Amino acid sequence: MAKHRNSKSKNFGFGNQAEYATKVALKVHYGDGHYQTVQAHIERSRLFYNWLNEEHEIRDIRKVTTSLFSEYALYLKMLLDEEDISIATATNRISSVNVVMQIMREDQKIRIDKIHAALGERRCYIRRSIPEGMDISQVHNLHQQLIANCFNRSAAIVLLARSTGMRLRECILADLPRLTKESANNRINIQDGCKGGRSGAFAPRWIPVTDEILFALEYARKVSPEGSRNLLALNESYVSFLRHEVNPSRSIMKLHGVKGPHELRAAFACDRYKDLVGTAAPVFPRQENPDRAVVRAARQIISRELGHERPEVTNSYIGSETK
Incomplete structure (x- = not known):
């Protein structure tokens, strides 16, 4: 599959559906091994694809840009700030997208290196300011x-x-x-x-x-x-x-x-x-x-x-x- 795929076709030739294409690409990359790692990357990247579709109606991984990935990181930061997700969850989601983008694109052009900086590196901390909205x-x-x-x-x-x-x-x-x-x-x-x-x-x-x-x-x-x-x-x-x-x-x-x-x-x-x-x-x-x-x-x-x-x-x- 990896040798004959057309990188110029949808999802870099791995398949018409982003999630399926990711599954194929990861299995090719890991040689049908590392089952738990593959499943974790598939699940986390699926959440990214859902966001892409919902926010920008994008269903082709080739259209993912650095600015879109950065916007997704800001979305995760908002969820983190509101305690919808943990710092570990947010970090893992970005990390998995990093891995998937590198494998499918065969380069590192779409990547967030300083993940904690993108997320603001929050919690746990001791509150030292009076909460807003006390009145x-x-x-x-x-x-x-x-x-x-x-x-x-x-x-x-x-x-x-x-x-x-x-x-x-x-x-x-x-x-x-x-x-x-x-x-x-x-x-x-x-x-x-x-x-x-x-x-x-x-x-x-x-x-x-x-x-x-x-x-x-x-x-x-x-x-x-x-x-x-x-x-x-x-x-x-x-x-x-x-x-x-x-x-x-x-x-x-x-x-x-x-x-x-x-x-x-x-x-x-x-x-x-x-x-x-x-x-x-x-x-x-x-x-x-x-x-x-x-x-x-x-x-x-x-x-x-x-x-x-x-x-x-x-x-x-x-x-x-x-x-």
Whole structure:
């Protein structure tokens, strides 16, 4: 196959479908060995092809350019910033595209060498600045500004992120009718769109219901597309929603003092710390030293409510107890 392929034909002659062509090229390159490596590269590159098709309607690997690959890296960085994926996942996705491009093109012209630099090398870190959006009135003003600019569903995301601490993806994919029904029992269980497949009965993530949550759910259901249980229309993909709704609304968020939903998630965590401990989160100036046992228990609760397994991760939301 490798000796007789026509590099000037679609997908460099490996096949008409990008995913199939990649599979053929990798098997030729690895000589039918390294099965797990081949499967990992196929799966990760498939996600890249899905993005190419969704964003640019490109189905031919020959049309991949350095600028397109860099744009994909920025897309992954956005997912990373909103905690939709981990730094390891983002790095592996770019690395696999590097490998596939080199094998199929037989050169290294389309490549990202400094992957961590492209992704911003984030996490884990200790938060040292007070989260944006701590003032609820500021959040409600942002909500109104987004509505005024016809970003109704982004306005719903802002309310959901601030009141529940959900990630961006979780806000978008939240089962709104289910959450509304659960709220009657004064708590809701975050289950949809969770990172790392953490959902179902073995990964409960219960959040106590507040008036802000009830308001957020009511508004989100109001702007949810007809026939949908979440913020996506029935014929709309997650990537398309990010492209046409979320990303354009970010400039308005920044204009009103909120970089994005992740800051509102941190603001939620700081509020929960104060509820549970009785004092401000350590990222705020404070004089008192709360009881260590109370702090430890509170961090475990906050970590679970944010969808993390390790309490120390809360440092990136509320700051560290040791300055």
